Amino acid sequence: MNVLVVNCGSSSLKYQLIDSDTETVLAKGLCERIGIDGGEFTYQKSGLDKEKTNVDMPTHKEAIQIVLNALVNDKTGAIGSLDEIGAVGHRMVHGGEKFASSALITDEMLATVEECNDLAPLHNPANLIGVYACRDLMPGVPMVGVFDTAFHQTMPEKAYLYGLPYEYYEKYGVRRYGFHGTSHRFVSQHMAEFLGLDLNNSKLIVAHLGNGASISAVLNGKSIDTSMGLTPLEGLVMGTRSGDIDPAIIEFISKKEGLDIDGMMDVLNKKSGVLGISKTSSDFRDLEEGMNNGDKLCEAAIEVFSYRVAKYIGSYCAALNGVDAIAFTAGIGENAPLVRKKVCEHLGFLGITLDEEANGHRGEDLIISTPDSKVKVCIIPTDEELAIARDTVALV
Numbered sequence: 418m419n420v421l422v423v424n425c426g427s428s429s430l431k432y433q434l435i436d437s438d439t440e441t442v443l444a445k446g447l448c449e450r451i452g453i454d455g456g457e458f459t460y461q462k463s464g465l466d467k468e469k470t471n472v473d474m475p476t477h478k479e480a481i482q483i484v485l486n487a488l489v490n491d492k493t494g495a496i497g498s499l500d501e502i503g504a505v506g507h508r509m510v511h512g513g514e515k516f517a518s519s520a521l522i523t524d525e526m527l528a529t530v531e532e533c534n535d536l537a538p539l540h541n542p543a544n545l546i547g548v549y550a551c552r553d554l555m556p557g558v559p560m561v562g563v564f565d566t567a568f569h570q571t572m573p574e575k576a577y578l579y580g581l582p583y584e585y586y587e588k589y590g591v592r593r594y595g596f597h598g599t600s601h602r603f604v605s606q607h608m609a610e611f612l613g614l615d616l617n618n619s620k621l622i623v624a625h626l627g628n629g630a631s632i633s634a635v636l637n638g639k640s641i642d643t644s645m646g647l648t649p650l651e652g653l654v655m656g657t658r659s660g661d662i663d664p665a666i667i668e669f670i671s672k673k674e675g676l677d678i679d680g681m682m683d684v685l686n687k688k689s690g691v692l693g694i695s696k697t698s699s700d701f702r703d704l705e706e707g708m709n710n711g712d713k714l715c716e717a718a719i720e721v722f723s724y725r726v727a728k729y730i731g732s733y734c735a736a737l738n739g740v741d742a743i744a745f746t747a748g749i750g751e752n753a754p755l756v757r758k759k760v761c762e763h764l765g766f767l768g769i770t771l772d773e774e775a776n777g778h779r780g781e782d783l784i785i786s787t788p789d790s791k792v793k794v795c796i797i798p799t800d801e802e803l804a805i806a807r808d809t810v811a812l813v
């Protein structure tokens with residue numbers, strides 16, 4: 418079956434058409450600047466060059482229509498007609514406590530998702546707009562919602578409760594939810610398979626290090642802790658997000674800089690992280706270049722990032738009471754040997770030794786620890802779209 422995987426942001430839409438029988442990508446691309454002047458549409462049929470066109474997309478509906486037109490285009494289309502799309506899988510950000518797994522999209526299900534909008538006011542409404550647009554344009558095609566939060570619903574209370582008045586949890590659902598769940602699930606399952614471990618009897622740590630970054634502790638295939646919280650702002654130092662900070666800093670800086678709460682949240686989400694520290698870039702390629710040219714702030718940003726990752730891994734060894742294997746994934750985890758090396762340098766106490774030659778590789782399933790390392794360390798490229806396609810097929 419061909420599954421269209423859709424990931425809607427407030428002004429963007431990423432898509433992939435996946436043949437679920439062969440698990441191959443037939444076409445993929447991106448709509449940018451939806452609802453803003455100067456829209457850009459990118460389409461790439463597997464095996465062909467990327468095509469980029471400028472086209473205004475006033476709403477997500479026009480964006481999806483453009484995607485569908487491209488998919489059935491005479492010359493570069495990936496399929497003959499829209500009938501060849503058997504199902505649509507939607508990435509959904511926040512399922513609150515309502516969704517512990519992916520779910521078939523029905524009116525009732527959408528109403529439940531809407532109840533979670535409060536928890537992700539930027540993301541969930543955008544996801545829903547994408548669902549309604551697909552429903553309009555592909556009536557009758559079954560659709561599935563796959564939640565970023567679902568995999569972490571197995572976290573125990575001691576991991577998800579904050580040290581805050583309990584009534585905020587009761588009244589508003591203020592607790593830790595965690596994100597990137599689709600990736601943590603995919604990578605933990607795949608790493609067990611790749612390493613020949615029994616998933617149901619394993620202690621795994623997954624470091625999803627991309628622009629947004631999070632770590633999870635996975636016991637016997639279930640998430641028992643993860644570094645993101647009520648929102649994706651908690652945890653690691655990220656590209657532009659602060660991660661964990663002393664909450665009193667918010668009052669301190671807001672008074673010094675005359676910022677209101679929106680201004681402070683903007684700083685914490687968009688101007689902090691390695692971008693904030695380095696004053697240069699959120700991209701590790703730029704940071705490494707800066708460091709190699711003697712820029713001390715770029716070096717500090719890489720050190721702070723790697724140290725925080727190592728500290729979380731250390732704390733998750735305690736959460737799991739041991740660890741069998743650690744996986745690095747996502748943009749930085751898959752492609753930045755320097756970061757993996759720096760993280761592992763802090764983990765010698767676990768008996769981890771890194772195979773420097775293997776660590777030089779990138780973007781492939783690979784063990785990067787030496788054969789005598791007490792804990793296996795590996796690179797496992799994530800594939801959230803494939804995970805969404807698999808869930809979609811399983812549910813329709």
Ligand code: ADP
Binds near residue numbers: 630752753
């Ligand atoms: P997201 O999905 O959260 O936007 P990705 O997982 O795509 O993020 O990761 C993007 C990040 O990966 C970039 O910002 C960059 O820091 C890092 N990255 C990508 N390629 C490389 C590379 N070759 N070397 C070092 N870092 C890289």
